[in-house]
């Protein structure tokens with residue numbers, strides 16, 4: 001009985017010339033270069049029945065709010081990692097919960113800017129140049145100082161958010177007003193409450209000194 005020898009593997013030279021183009025079109029095109037399709041600060045028209053000047057003002061305000069919200073989110077993550085002391089565990093968990101909630105706000109604000117025809121600020125270097133929240137040191141700080149920084153950052157966001165919400169309402173940008181009031185202001189007020197209760201000098205054991 002004779003066995004049939006297996007067919008030899010095709011060598012690269014056996015690829016028909018007609019298939020070379022097919023392979024090329026399936027290959028990833030890396031290292032491409034080009035120009036921006038929309039400059040930061042510019043506005044494209046969107047069919048949402050809102051005048052250009054209204055959308056422009058909302059985009060500008062929302063980008064400031066976005067830069068500060070990204071910074072607040074990162075401040076929570078920094079403190080989540082670097083917290084210390086007897087309250088390490090509850091603060092470690094609380095800071096991460098708030099970082100997650102701020103991350104949700106970042107996405108909502110950034111997407112609102114795009115819905116209005118603008119361009120959202122995105123990268124850390126650009127955010128650092130825009131934010132109104134003071135830059136913390138790279139090193140660790142004690143929990144009371146971490147909390148003071150967070151409360152100040154919340155107040156920066158809340159102060160500008162209240163003004164921006166009023167402007168949006170007056171100009172008829174109800175979607176922006178709703179986002180700022182229902183999501184940004186409500187979330188920041190709630191988080192500020194949770195965090196601030198940790199720096200109340202309440203007695204641990206005896207009700208009266």
Ligand SMILES: [Fe+2]
Nearest residue numbers: 080081092096
């Ligand atoms: Fe973590």
